[in-house]
Amino acid sequence: MGAGLPYFKYWGKAKPGQDEAGAQWHLLPYHSLDVAAVGQVLLQQHAFLRKRLAVLMQLSEADAVQWCVFLLGIHDLGKFAESFQQLRPDLRQQFWPDTIIKKKNYSVRHDSLGEMLWQRFLKDEWLEQSPDCEDFLEDAIKYWLQPVFGHHGWPPDKHEPLKNHFTDFDQAAALAYFNDWRQLVSPDIECVVNAGADSDWVKQQARVSWILAGLAVLCDWLGSNHALFTYHDERMDLPRYWQNVALPAAETAIRAAGLLPKPRVEHQNLQSLFPFIQDQTPLQAYCSTIPISAEPQLFILEDVTGAGKTEAALMLAQRLMEAGQAEGIYVGLPTMATANAMYERMTDAYLRFYAEGSQPSLILSHSARHLSEKFQESLLAAQRAEQNYADEENITAQCNRWLADNRKKALLADVGIGTIDQALLGVMPARHQSLRLLGLLNKVLILDEVHAYDAYTNQLLKTLVEFHAALGGSIILLSATLTQYQRETLIAAFYGKKYAAKPYTGKTDYPLLTQVAKDLPLLEQPLQTRESVRRAVQVQFCHDEKAVLQTIQQAVALGKSVCWIRNTVSDARDAWQQLAGYDWIDSGKLHLFHSRYALHDRLTIERQVLDYFGKQSTPEQRQGRVLIATQVVEQSLDLDFDVMISDLAPIDLLIQRAGRLQRHSRDALGKPLAHGQLDQRGTPTLTVFSPALTDEPQQDWYKQLFPKAHFVYPHTLVLWRTSQILARMQGWTMPEDARQLLEFVYDEADEGIPEALAGSTQKALGETHAKKDMGDALALKLALGYTVNSRAWDEEVKLATRLGDDTHTVYLACWQDGLLRPWVSDDRYCWDLSSVRVSSKQLEKVAVIKDVALVAALERLRETEKLFDQYSVIVPLTHEASGESWVGSAIDSSGRGVIVHYNEEIGLWLG
CATH class of the missing domain: 3.40.50.300 (P-loop containing nucleotide triphosphate hydrolases)
Structure with missing residues (x-):
């Protein structure tokens, strides 16, 4: 592990120019250790995450931590490739002055390069040293390495011959680092080799991979904070850097991020959580006393509007947290308006879930109001520019943009409230979906109005239920109007099965509470409705x-x-x-x-x-x-x-x-x-x-x-x-007529269908099944693990969580007097507040702009505003002569030009 080893001739981070003080680059092994140190400190201090990972990995907590730390330390092996190193040819030549360096095209991202290096070189080298590890190296570890290599938001997806990217001495340097790092961390090989003899254990690691991917993204973000992990270009042996530099910086980073769960208040009751409640409803009273299993649970609360379902669900969530099953809550609702209403109801109540003075974070995922800034500031405030990797966006830009979007950040808060879409993206092949799953891992997932979605979104919803339950989470579903079939399919999803003809439930009472736990018989509890809402x-x-x-x-x-x-x-x-x-x-x-x-x-x-x-x-x-x-x-x-x-x-x-x-x-x-x-x-x-x-x-x-x-x-x-x-x-x-109304209207039997509607009914049912199939095809498959599997991963803006409402975010800008400003210019979150959701068919992109000054202003905006990427649609508006509205131009999905009108009283319309 001496300072003269070849892996010290590789840069991992670099500044874009030479005009800044201090070191201009950060050696590759040091950045790798920075990220691993963040993982170690986080897992040591985050008891819930450590225990959940150990349970999922079916290892002791100590072994689970050691293996995670080891894996994080090799996340950037792909950067040993000459094709990557040549992105800074000056450094490549400086490190290897006596070697003829041949330019290699950086056509494969470094995450895929790392996976290629493992599959075609390092795995065989390890096997030569430890031949008894063959089964483990062939099967289980692939579920661990793919998510770690895929730390930029999606799995490695390309394979080419190693010689296209790595020289022989690149491979030798990577091997030297790999062996020295493995010796430093010393993960227990025997424990995983023994566990790997069980095929069920290997299959379980596929589930673990979804969380490891999120952990890798988060640790890489924190470990890339240049203010805390300052650049080191002087050589220092790995043990000394690990103990004296990486671990102390990681302690500071975890403390600054505010990621650790806040201490909870124990033994709460409904009145202490919600002092305004004078009389409990039957549903609320039952939720206060129902036995809580030690295993993940699904609760389905069906009751009339006004029966206090929200407070009953939060009472259940508090009891699940008290039982050690969660540290926080995420509430997913069907619309922004419903999320806003829930936020207003939670602004005081959420504090009562946590110890006084603990300052838990509450984030509304889209309104940009009253946000906890601690996590964002810890990552963004001191970030400095770093080297762009050809067409590959650097980690700082990814992190900045993700955290600038408050819809996503809510998933990492102690209590998050938002639309269900942000949670659904966690089970779709969207970039950084794993970070969403990681954010949900320690939360009770409460989903309201679960009847409100079409077959496509409902299929994604069931996948979300399956994932969350399989990763150890509990779920509470609320509805005033749920059909029997919907209830059956949601229960099947919790069990991780497809719904078969044999029903799980037997009661048609309403109101009804259903409790599902994998270690207990299914419970169906009929309830009364309080007279005031009957x-x-x-x-x-x-x-x-x-x-x-x-x-x-x-x-x-x-x-x-x-x-x-x-x-x-x-x-x-x-x-x-x-x-x-x-x-x-x-x-x-x-x-x-x-x-x-x-x-x-x-x-x-x-x-x-x-x-x-x-x-x-x-x-x-x-x-x-x-x-x-x-x-x-x-x-x-x-x-x-x-x-x-x-x-x-x-x-x-x-x-x-x-x-x-x-x-x-x-x-x-x-x-x-x-x-x-x-x-x-x-x-x-x-x-x-x-x-x-x-x-x-x-x-x-x-x-x-x-x-x-x-x-x-x-x-x-x-x-x-x-x-x-x-x-x-x-x-x-x-509540007497609820079941009768629903079952009559949604009965799929052929009897009683008017002749003129037979054709349209068959068409509608066919479209429903097609939507279900589309949702199923797009949803990630838990058992396959974090891998491409011929699935096209993409940026989230290109994936629809609601098929019938395929929309994207459009940002309204005012172009006036040579200045480009957001529609709302007097707020810190001006661009969030200037956004509007528009049909992707009606408005796909901005029309060609001929005003040279406006084009330059838009380019400057994209360069400076963290929220925007190349997919963001920013529509510049100019004031109409009439003074009543603002107007701009755009292109619809067919390529036709459309005029965009906006008026604060009427909203946005096209014409």
Whole structure:
């Protein structure tokens, strides 16, 4: 391990120029030891992660740590390649002045080069030294090495002859380092050789690989912090560098990152977590006492809207944490609006999960508000520029951009709240998906509104459940409207199986709590619903828009608050603009709310909506106020309307929407009543805007009235059945009618299908199965381990978590007076708040820009702003002469030019 060894003639990190003080490069063995030291300190101090890894690896904690440290120390073996070293030919020549160096093309990333070096050289060298290790080196270790080599976000994916990239002395230097490092760390070979005799143990390592990949990414990021791991170009033997430099720097890095779990408060009850709860609901009471298994568990909570499912789930999460099964929580919701609402509910409560003064982090994954900055600052504040590796982005840039995106960072917080999409990307072949899985590893995963996804996203959801359970995590699923089939498939996913005809469950009661643990019999517990949320809803139909407008006018005249939920953004805008033309409604009391606003404007509107129609809203705020909205209001937002109108939608969505109709007890004028008092506004009546009712619908029965919404809800049979059962029952009573409504509408039996809908039904079912197959094809396979396996890994922006809503983030910029600024310019998170989600079909990229100054400004922006990469769509807008909106140009997926309009009141539209 002396300083004269050949591996000291290789650089691992380098500054881009020679104008900075201090060492200009960092020797390759030192960076390798930096990353390994981060892994050792992290695992020594993070008891939960250490224990979970040991359980998954089926090794003692000491052996698991030693092997992880050894693996991290060889993560950059590919950098020994001449093709990599020649990226700095001056250093290559300086290190090897007497050698004729032949230029080699750096056409394979160094992560793949490392895997090639192992497979075609180092493995054989090890085998010569330890012939009894053959089975281990052929089978188990591949599940450990691929994720470590794939530390830049995806598995190694290329193989070429070694001579194309490595000289003989490169291979000799790599071997010398490999042997010296193995001698320094001394991982126990005997323990893994013995374990590897069991084929089941080898298969288990495939699961471990997903976590090792995330650990490698995280340790490489921390170990690349140039402020803590300063460049060393002077040679020092490995043991001395390890003890005197790498480990002390790693201690500082882990302390600065704030990654270690915060101490918890033990023995909490529902009232101590949520002091505002005066009377427990039956669901909450049961969750406070249900026995908690020592193994990972799945809970499915089915109850009506307003039954306190969220607090019940958090009570369960606290008890799981107390049982040592988790250190934190991630709550995944279907929309940004529902995530915002959950964040508001958690801003105080989350502190009660942890010891006083421990300062746990709470991050909302998309709003960029009230963030814990400790982790971000520890990695970004002192980062200095480093050498770019040809077309390969350096680790600093990757880390900066990942942490600049708050949606991703929430997965690493103690308590994270966001849309389900960020968690779903953890089980898709997206770059850095492993870091998401690592972030979820020590968390209870709570997923709300699990009924709300199509077959494609639902397949990804089931894969997420399978992964999280297999990696030792517990899951809590919430829904007010879950079909029997959905419940069965989610249970099967937890067991790691495909659903077969034989059901796991036997009860159809509602409300119902289902508990699944692999070491206990499945539990189905019927529950009561508290009287205050037991309610009947009447349904009446309107069959033309004129009747809907008359209903709104009558309600406004009576001083009532009204919500009309449209099924598309376009329909919502049309309705809002039409109502704005009437003098019987105060323009200041007419509001529009949908998903296509810049985040800042959407959050502003959301807060206004919650003020005007929320639980604490006053009669003066509510009187004669009308909200035209899309599906953004139907889930998890605590809103309360006197009158509710909805376009015809599937029954489960109508039930959800009606949950915002007379949600809280008020008197006839809309004044909130004391707890326990009954509402005085009369029987809630949901008005459904629907095609004319008929027993013999035509194929275009729904499309004729809703030509745009037809593409959102193409399964006409489901919509027709919804209208049929509501017309027959003239409403519903909850919870008694829940199962009947759902099972009637979603019954896949062939009986009772109108002849004209038979073809469209078969087409819809075929599309559903196709979506399921697409989701299954794209989802990662747990048993295969972290490997390419002919699967195309890609940047996350190119992977859709929702097939029917394939969108990407667009950043709105204002171009005015020769200056380019974000739409929201007065906030630290200006670009986050200037973003909007837009259909990938409608807007794929920015149109060609002819303004030379604007082109230069955009190039400067991409160079300086950490959030952006080459896939980011930044749309420059100029102010229209009319002064009402801003306008820009873009290209849709067909290559056609489109005009982008934006107005803070109406949002974004194309035309």
